[in-house]
Amino acid sequence: MFSRSIPGKLRKIVGRDAVLDRPADLMLYEYDGSLARGAPQYVVFPQSTEQVSELVKFAAREGLSIVPRGAGTGLSGGSIARNGGIVLAFARMNRILEIDVPNLRATVQPGVVNLELSNALAPHGFYFAPDPSSQKACTIGGNVAENSGGPHTLAYGVTVNHVTGLEVVLPDGRIAQLGGNAGSAAGYDLTGFFVGSEGTLGIATAITVKITRLPESVATLLAIYDNVQNAAESVVALTSAGITPAAIEMLDGWTLRAVEASVHAGYPLDSAAVLLIEVEGLREMVEEHAEAIQALCRKSGAREVRVARDETERQLLWKGRKTAFGAIGRISHSYYVQDGVIPRTRIPETLAKIEEIGRKYSLTIGNIFHAGDGNLHPLILFDSRDADQTQRTLDAGREILEFCISVGGSITGEHGVGMEKQDLMCSLFTDSEREIMLRLRQCFNPNSLLNPEKMLPSPRLCREAVSPGHASLG
Amino acid sequence: MSSDTPTAGAAGHDRHVLEMGESHFAGPDRPSWDLYATCVHCGLCLNHCPTYRALGMEMDSPRGRIYQVLQVDAGRLPIGDSFVTHIDRCLDCRACETACPSGVQYGHIVERARAQIEQHYKRPWPARLVRSIFFRHVLGNPVRVATTARLLRLYQRSGAQRLARASGLLRLLGMSEVEALQPTIDDHFFFDQIGKVFPAEGELRARVALHAGCIASVAFSALNHATIRVLTKNGVEVWVPPGQNCCGALQAHAGFREEARRLARENIAAMLDDRFDAIVTNAAGCGSTLKDYGDLLHEDARHERAEAFAGKVKDVTEFLQHLGLRQPTRTLNLKAAYQDPCHLAHGQRVRSEPRDLLRRIGLKLEEMPNADQCCGSAGSYNVTQNELSMKILDAKMKDIATTSAELIVTANVGCMLQLRAGMKRIGRLTPVKHVVEVLDECY
Amino acid sequence: MSSTTATRNAIASRFEGLLGSACVVSEPASLERYAIEGSVPGAVLLPEDAEQIASALRIAGEERWPVVPFGGGTHQHIGRVAEDADVVLSTERMNTIAAYDPGDLTIALAAGATVAQARAACAQHRQLLPIEAGAGSTIGGAMAVAATGPLQCAFGGIREFCIGVTFVTGDGLPGRGGGRVVKNVAGYDLMKLMIGSHGSLGVITSANFKLFPMPPVTATFLCEFDSAAALFRFRDSLVKSPMSPLCAEVISPAAAEYLKESEPRDPDSWSPNGALAPQTPWLLALRFAASDRVLARLRHDLASFTSQEIRAHDENRFWGAVSQLEKHVLARHPNAMFFQVSLPISESAAMIEAAEASATNFNFVAGVVGRATVGSFTVVFLPLAIDPPAVTQFAGAASDFRSRLSRAASAVVVRCPREAKHHFDIWGSTPTDIELMRKIKRALDPYSILNRGRFFVE
Ligand SMILES: Cc1cc2nc3c(=O)[nH]c(=O)nc-3n(C[C@H](O)[C@H](O)[C@H](O)COP(=O)(O)OP(=O)(O)OC[C@H]3O[C@@H](n4cnc5c(N)ncnc54)[C@H](O)[C@@H]3O)c2cc1C
Numbered sequence A: 001m002f003s004r005s006i007p008g009k010l011r012k013i014v015g016r017d018a019v020l021d022r023p024a025d026l027m028l029y030e031y032d033g034s035l036a037r038g039a040p041q042y043v044v045f046p047q048s049t050e051q052v053s054e055l056v057k058f059a060a061r062e063g064l065s066i067v068p069r070g071a072g073t074g075l076s077g078g079s080i081a082r083n084g085g086i087v088l089a090f091a092r093m094n095r096i097l098e099i100d101v102p103n104l105r106a107t108v109q110p111g112v113v114n115l116e117l118s119n120a121l122a123p124h125g126f127y128f129a130p131d132p133s134s135q136k137a138c139t140i141g142g143n144v145a146e147n148s149g150g151p152h153t154l155a156y157g158v159t160v161n162h163v164t165g166l167e168v169v170l171p172d173g174r175i176a177q178l179g180g181n182a183g184s185a186a187g188y189d190l191t192g193f194f195v196g197s198e199g200t201l202g203i204a205t206a207i208t209v210k211i212t213r214l215p216e217s218v219a220t221l222l223a224i225y226d227n228v229q230n231a232a233e234s235v236v237a238l239t240s241a242g243i244t245p246a247a248i249e250m251l252d253g254w255t256l257r258a259v260e261a262s263v264h265a266g267y268p269l270d271s272a273a274v275l276l277i278e279v280e281g282l283r284e285m286v287e288e289h290a291e292a293i294q295a296l297c298r299k300s301g302a303r304e305v306r307v308a309r310d311e312t313e314r315q316l317l318w319k320g321r322k323t324a325f326g327a328i329g330r331i332s333h334s335y336y337v338q339d340g341v342i343p344r345t346r347i348p349e350t351l352a353k354i355e356e357i358g359r360k361y362s363l364t365i366g367n368i369f370h371a372g373d374g375n376l377h378p379l380i381l382f383d384s385r386d387a388d389q390t391q392r393t394l395d396a397g398r399e400i401l402e403f404c405i406s407v408g409g410s411i412t413g414e415h416g417v418g419m420e421k422q423d424l425m426c427s428l429f430t431d432s433e434r435e436i437m438l439r440l441r442q443c444f445n446p447n448s449l450l451n452p453e454k455m456l457p458s459p460r461l462c463r464e465a466v467s468p469g470h471a472s473l474g
Numbered sequence B: 001m002s003s004d005t006p007t008a009g010a011a012g013h014d015r016h017v018l019e020m021g022e023s024h025f026a027g028p029d030r031p032s033w034d035l036y037a038t039c040v041h042c043g044l045c046l047n048h049c050p051t052y053r054a055l056g057m058e059m060d061s062p063r064g065r066i067y068q069v070l071q072v073d074a075g076r077l078p079i080g081d082s083f084v085t086h087i088d089r090c091l092d093c094r095a096c097e098t099a100c101p102s103g104v105q106y107g108h109i110v111e112r113a114r115a116q117i118e119q120h121y122k123r124p125w126p127a128r129l130v131r132s133i134f135f136r137h138v139l140g141n142p143v144r145v146a147t148t149a150r151l152l153r154l155y156q157r158s159g160a161q162r163l164a165r166a167s168g169l170l171r172l173l174g175m176s177e178v179e180a181l182q183p184t185i186d187d188h189f190f191f192d193q194i195g196k197v198f199p200a201e202g203e204l205r206a207r208v209a210l211h212a213g214c215i216a217s218v219a220f221s222a223l224n225h226a227t228i229r230v231l232t233k234n235g236v237e238v239w240v241p242p243g244q245n246c247c248g249a250l251q252a253h254a255g256f257r258e259e260a261r262r263l264a265r266e267n268i269a270a271m272l273d274d275r276f277d278a279i280v281t282n283a284a285g286c287g288s289t290l291k292d293y294g295d296l297l298h299e300d301a302r303h304e305r306a307e308a309f310a311g312k313v314k315d316v317t318e319f320l321q322h323l324g325l326r327q328p329t330r331t332l333n334l335k336a337a338y339q340d341p342c343h344l345a346h347g348q349r350v351r352s353e354p355r356d357l358l359r360r361i362g363l364k365l366e367e368m369p370n371a372d373q374c375c376g377s378a379g380s381y382n383v384t385q386n387e388l389s390m391k392i393l394d395a396k397m398k399d400i401a402t403t404s405a406e407l408i409v410t411a412n413v414g415c416m417l418q419l420r421a422g423m424k425r426i427g428r429l430t431p432v433k434h435v436v437e438v439l440d441e442c443y
Numbered sequence C: 001m002s003s004t005t006a007t008r009n010a011i012a013s014r015f016e017g018l019l020g021s022a023c024v025v026s027e028p029a030s031l032e033r034y035a036i037e038g039s040v041p042g043a044v045l046l047p048e049d050a051e052q053i054a055s056a057l058r059i060a061g062e063e064r065w066p067v068v069p070f071g072g073g074t075h076q077h078i079g080r081v082a083e084d085a086d087v088v089l090s091t092e093r094m095n096t097i098a099a100y101d102p103g104d105l106t107i108a109l110a111a112g113a114t115v116a117q118a119r120a121a122c123a124q125h126r127q128l129l130p131i132e133a134g135a136g137s138t139i140g141g142a143m144a145v146a147a148t149g150p151l152q153c154a155f156g157g158i159r160e161f162c163i164g165v166t167f168v169t170g171d172g173l174p175g176r177g178g179g180r181v182v183k184n185v186a187g188y189d190l191m192k193l194m195i196g197s198h199g200s201l202g203v204i205t206s207a208n209f210k211l212f213p214m215p216p217v218t219a220t221f222l223c224e225f226d227s228a229a230a231l232f233r234f235r236d237s238l239v240k241s242p243m244s245p246l247c248a249e250v251i252s253p254a255a256a257e258y259l260k261e262s263e264p265r266d267p268d269s270w271s272p273n274g275a276l277a278p279q280t281p282w283l284l285a286l287r288f289a290a291s292d293r294v295l296a297r298l299r300h301d302l303a304s305f306t307s308q309e310i311r312a313h314d315e316n317r318f319w320g321a322v323s324q325l326e327k328h329v330l331a332r333h334p335n336a337m338f339f340q341v342s343l344p345i346s347e348s349a350a351m352i353e354a355a356e357a358s359a360t361n362f363n364f365v366a367g368v369v370g371r372a373t374v375g376s377f378t379v380v381f382l383p384l385a386i387d388p389p390a391v392t393q394f395a396g397a398a399s400d401f402r403s404r405l406s407r408a409a410s411a412v413v414v415r416c417p418r419e420a421k422h423h424f425d426i427w428g429s430t431p432t433d434i435e436l437m438r439k440i441k442r443a444l445d446p447y448s449i450l451n452r453g454r455f456f457v458e
């Protein structure tokens, strides 16, 4: 049979043990960190750029679509093979190609795990600044595709601010070099344009990033509030006071109690919200800023401000934040994470709205977020076996994001559109704005063989999605 | 044998609601929804899993294994070759538990999955035979352990070893590389010591029951003696209560939960006694199982006795560090690196204690990268999954090679053997020792 | 080569019907002001909003009339020599601050707002929009040319803090990327595409930025070195130190001449190899935002390198002079050649050596300013008055200079006499992904009317 020869040909390109085609194996590639599902027909583990190029050419000949996959921690279904085809998994393309300390650069293969790069840089006194909470598992290829951020984005920016060059394989198999080692070069900034394209423009096979010096000193503070309003005011007070903390994270009362139950980070159980604030830099500056932050938080209504006395306390405070999603997992079997963004001045009313939506749909919603950038992560708890509850969850999620749009915000700050928020792209962008994006995608990916049906909704979907309240996230 | 074809889930199907069909699990020790659904498939555990790191495939990752369990329970995946292969490949090192923010009790899931496999899956007959003999009839029976050990000793010393290797007999029994890794059998088994009491030196600071272990008793009796010496020199009275038996770890990990329960009950009867301040073991693998008797026996009527027993179990390093070491009579001025045994670091969350003890006797500790990553030994894993085990070991040796350690220390005999084999593979002479052995040199 | 009066009238009347005559400039006298590298356009449109721009572009597209977007007109010379413009689209009437939310530290600006106007508005709230561009230059223009200045060390280029953009494509489609929030990954990052596109992909109609708190106190340490090599050795230790300066500007001895209040010495009186040394040292100006306590620490750490510490009025004057450098140079040498050089920072010293050697070979003197910690420099080749260079000498000097640089470096000529541009490629080496760039150009400007010829040979 013809189709039986496809795995054979794939094996010829990447090797015998680097192709999966049995349903029992493929089933393990039908998920990622999100709620979406969809199994590919083949999973292939390339080990070099040349193999990726060969694979892409082969897929184009066979009319098979290609979906790149890093660690599959994505929260928007980006690495799900929506209509079958080949998943290109980068688990075996995970070498750090070069660490160039004098030029403050490192070059990696896409499958390198974010934290492993920082670990490799640590002996040199450097690290890779983008720090998604999933950093111990997610890959730099995935970070590039999603333009990932993290708690420290506030001071250091997101992935795109740290990528200077890319080697990419285009859907026709051509290997292109975008950007380079230097900061900026002549021509369009295709590197910047590629980052955040969710695997719909090309496949990153080598990534050159800036490396950042480890700070001399760090102070971590926990500000405790009796109402959310005051916490939100502190965020505004801080951002406008001439202090740029490295991170300002917020947990609402419900969430911090859930976290405290599993981690014992020392979050006070009776408070309405806490802010986790970090400042980094020269020792003297950190000391001064830590003092100023304490004063500002108190002034805007913090009941108490604690300063981590040592590294252990600091780690503990962060542990509470970093494991927060997981701590919710202990309470509820499934949760749906939203990724809305709002102007920082609109935090209080948005939180009130989220609470209202939770009541409306009879759902529990916790809030953990990058308050410093107004990037909210409402977590909606549900049971994935219950069809009705699942639908209510999707509807509530949609309503939250529509509210974010209405206050001048966005539907995703770092997790990407993927397949989960495609229909919301219809309300966020006009027809002509989407038409332009579509034209640009076609420059790279004319037949949509690469990560099809992701990010940009088809014009048809948008025509159908106009009636609100019908979250068909598929 | 059942086919491996999942029954639902066409390519490209966007599914949000989980449809639970007819489960393929049945009988005792079913992995329950409550247990596995705490996994939110976030993937944060992936890079901490040695088999995922070595193979790079979801099927051999914690998330993937849990997903396979879910699919078997949902009726989409049979308990067939594929499921068994991937569950078998799990080291049960529980590094995933440490990494998991969601508190997934992976160890409990995989042990139940294995119990289900034993109940519902027919392995090829040679493997079945060996497994049955080993787990049901030899382990957990001191006399038979001793007999088998004697045979093995004879075999090791007689030259039959070479013959067996050449004949391929061992490979047939699924024990191909066993010679390279198996412990050398002691001349005097520790079983003789069972029932004895060893008085504390100087002021009496504590009284403990020592769990001697079965394999350890035939292959590492010297280590048990060293443990007793270190304890008594630190003012601890050591009892080796009679009636104790193998802890049941290997059985539980292999899916022989019923066997494990029998042993657990025997050990509780023999060792749970108010006179003892603690029940001490020098084997991390035994320790984590002994501490988990509560789960193993959670359906027993006398369940709270199991919990009480579990609460008293202490790894020897944990016990000594909390007791506080007496001034050593000698210190070691060496650079050393400590390898965390999985069942100590991940299974029991004991990490700093052994390190603190080593520093106390003068060693200069250097951290190797990924010190808490499994070495590939994992109980009988290095025997049953030799190829993968060696791949994992090679990665470990690379990490060790980045240090300038003159001595490698660990706290579990299985790891010790595996690391020694690793040193041999790379042609290095760096000694590998147990924490207790090193302490023993200083008292 | 300018359009004839007849075609002028035809063009103007087409647009008057559409936008009203108040928005169309067609008298020759007024058109002079909008000359592009000396060539007067057919008509100038002064649209009031994006919609008008869209309709104007649709007409221009139908007619295939080349269009030049026009901000302050201060840097219309950057790029290749564009085809003569039938239509100039000036953003001067779109000059509002559309929204400013100091609490959120974000600002939304119409494309024709000037950089100075925007920065002044922010300064009132003690906030900073770190775009650096000359007087009169607009937000749209600064984005189109990806303008950078000394603050790049701390804040990066415009791409790092531009959070949203709206524009109109060559065929009149309104487009948008990003939004008003500081973190946003919905849709493609069109900001990146527009920044540095030199008006070739669309007419920018507005842009949003995140702002930074204005540092309350700053101080500048002037560090002197005998040679560029010594300076960059110090820079190497600086990037590994915990110090994070706002600016770390290198100023070469020749460039330093144009910072002084006194008349610069004539390059002809300098020694032939361009060296002003030993009298004038290489300067590294390190500017820090810091409290007194932190400054005390920095002063201590930098003591052995610092020759002078300047603050307040002196400091502002110094940085003002740095930003006026191009103007001062041009006042004296209208035909100086400016390069924008980007490179891996470890190649800085070698690049300077290369610039000096090439300049000398072709009868120029090289001056250099730039961001030591970023690897972004402006290199100027000052022609010697006694033997002014022929147009081919610019081409020769540029290619000689480029041939001495590594492949990782780029040296774009951002200013040189117009006639000289015909003799060489001002962009330097062709990017390997030029095919993709052409495709993008065709996708967003299908009739190829926007700044035709500026970017590519079309
Ligand atoms: C608990 C948890 C916390 C998280 N916290 C954060 C956070 O703080 N900030 C944040 O930004 N995200 C966060 N995420 C989301 C996720 O981790 C990031 O989006 C991450 O960058 C995805 O990386 P990955 O390797 O898992 O990619 P995958 O999920 O495998 O893929 C993501 C997308 O990248 C594409 N892709 C992968 N590799 C390539 C390549 N080489 N070339 C082209 N496209 C490619 C895929 O096709 C897909 O569209 C979190 C996720 C979890 C589960």
Ligand SMILES: Cc1cc2nc3c(=O)[nH]c(=O)nc-3n(C[C@H](O)[C@H](O)[C@H](O)COP(=O)(O)OP(=O)(O)OC[C@H]3O[C@@H](n4cnc5c(N)ncnc54)[C@H](O)[C@@H]3O)c2cc1C
Pocket (backbone or CB within 6 Å): C068, C069, C070, C071, C072, C073, C074, C075, C076, C077, C078, C091, C111, C112, C132, C133, C134, C135, C136, C137, C138, C139, C140, C141, C142, C143, C144, C145, C146, C147, C148, C149, C150, C198, C199, C200, C202, C203, C204, C205, C323, C340, C414, C451, C454
């Ligand atoms: C690398 C670099 C560094 C610089 N550094 C400095 C500095 O340190 N100090 C300083 O004072 N100046 C500096 N400049 C110059 C300064 O940035 C420019 O003067 C200014 O940005 C141009 O603005 P303008 O409004 O005058 O645009 P114009 O000169 O009118 O136009 C410049 C280009 O942009 C296009 N354009 C203009 N408006 C739009 C629009 N709305 N949409 C699309 N395209 C448009 C034009 O077609 C033209 O190609 C630098 C320039 C560059 C390239």
Ligand code: SF4
Pocket (backbone or CB within 6 Å): A329, B038, B039, B040, B041, B042, B043, B044, B045, B046, B062, B063, B066, B096, B099, B100, B101, B102, B103, B104
């Ligand atoms: S086991 Fe834990 S860490 Fe791993 S995927 Fe499941 S929830 Fe995430």
Ligand code: SF4
Pocket (backbone or CB within 6 Å): B048, B049, B050, B051, B052, B060, B061, B062, B065, B089, B090, B091, B092, B093, B094, B095, B096, B097, B106
């Ligand atoms: S127990 Fe060890 S081998 Fe098994 S899944 Fe967990 S980390 Fe992997």
